[in-house]
Amino acid sequence: MRPSDSRTSSSDLSLLRLLRPGRRQSAALAAAVAAATALPLAAPQITRRFVDDAIAGASIRHLTLIALGYLGLAAGGQAARMLTAWLASRLAWDGANRLRERLTEHTLGLDLAFHGRHTPGELIERVDGDVVAVGDFVVAFLLDVVAGVLLLAGVVAVVFTVDWRIGAVLLAYCLLIGYGMVRAQRLAVPSAAGSRAANATLMGVLEERLAGAEDLRANGAGEHTVRRFHQTSAAVLRAERHDARIGTTLLAGTSVAFAAGTAIMLALAAWTMETGALTVGTAVLLFQYTLMVRAPFERLIDQIRQYQAALAGLSRIAGLLAERPSLIPGTRPLPATGPLGLRLDGVGFSYPGDDEQVLSGIDLTLAPGETLGLVGRTGSGKTTLGRLVLRLHDPVEGTVLVGGLDLREADPRSLRARIGVVTQDVQLFAASVRDNLTLFRPSPGDERLRAALAAAGLGEWADALPDGLDTELRTVSAGQAQLLAFARAFLADPGLVVLDEASSRLDPATERRIEDGVARLLRGRTGVIIAHRLSSLARVDKIAVLDHGKIVEYGRRADLAADPHSRFGRLLDLAGVSR
């Protein structure tokens, strides 16, 4: 798998295309931003008029009219700001949702090697936390950065028209503060990134511990788990405290800078008034404009921090999108109907990033319709072999051929349709029985679903469901979960089935139902059964005994069972299963 690049690049920015709104929405937003900037800019002009006219002895009526005009302007400005906020947040949500969908689809398409390296919690933080950070920034950027910069430019321009000398001082002052902010931004970069990374780790740990709650509780490990969790939380606290400290320092610094700026402007206004160049109203106007500079700058400083979070999020999102499945999909379809033959030629395998050879020199042949029982001690490589047959990994050596086709050349869609799997840990979802059977694909019709359930031995269970197939699937027993997984396999109607038998003990009645289900599922199909109970291998055609990743015995079941010296025969004797 290609490693992700942590730096922001042009491909990161192309991601922003997903956030881009439509033309009409953009135009509406631009108009709202323009109004939200221009209206407050006009307010000090009204104040100046009010002060100068009041000093000149204007009538109360005249002054009231000016005051009402001011009120109207203030209300209009506020309304424009609210409209901008509403439009911007809507656009950001639309964009963030598009990005989220794209990420979810991409992440689900990545192979097991990737998912082995990243916890679900970490990925949730990426698909949700980072996307929200980016989305928030887009809103804030439109509201605070664009509107703020426009307002600043407007204030400087207006002050220039009043008195160019004061305008020049204000411009120099703004540039100085702007420069200081850009410098300060460098301080904020690592701290924001550190805080988000610490949060992603926390999410990963939390998700994993919650998923394993049953085992942790049963083993009385809750207290220790919480202690470890506390350490991870402490790392988050440290990172966030550091981040907050930098933020507060930046804010305090700007407060001092603004106080100094206001004092300078007041002194300038007093001086120009003394020389007779300005009226009192104009001095008030300048004072008001100086005050107006503060808010956009403060918001910009806040945005620098958000910008860092968004930038860090954006580069992590881009990193995730840059991950490519290491399994290159082929294009040739597997035979569309009938049982599929299976052949493994000199197959060797080790997990990515692990030197240990998990499988080596595996040769196996199954004619269409034949069944193979895989036995061997725990850790001998049975599940791994099943994963290679499903092409969840590619072998490091040799080839896996299904239906005469090297799996590397097989079209993944036909591969998933023609090779079925029933795993030990059946994953059920908090969704309807129908969705659990179809795995959220369009339903093929109730009749087929019910037939699949009946074939799996769940016919009566399904008939008793209160809302039929729309019943929300609540807790089911381990046996029922296995049978539901069979029903999924019946529905998919594959030509080759890999069955990783549940290792947990089931009651004898359920076990018999499962054995019947297995027998029905394998009828007319090629099957590989990864067996933990030798009794379930009564009807298979062939047996392969694995030991430390190698086949140490392979042959027809009947021959091996009849051979008094075979390993399989001895295993049967040890387990008390009749040969």
Ligand SMILES: Nc1ncnc2c1ncn2[C@@H]1O[C@H](COP(=O)(O)OP(=O)(O)OP(=O)(O)O)[C@@H](O)[C@H]1O
């Ligand atoms: N995702 C993985 N990454 C790295 N190593 C793995 C992974 N899965 C399994 N292994 C290693 O591969 C070896 C074979 O494991 P595998 O699960 O295939 O054995 P198994 O025979 O199916 O065991 P069991 O009967 O307990 O299910 C073991 O040493 C195991 O530690």
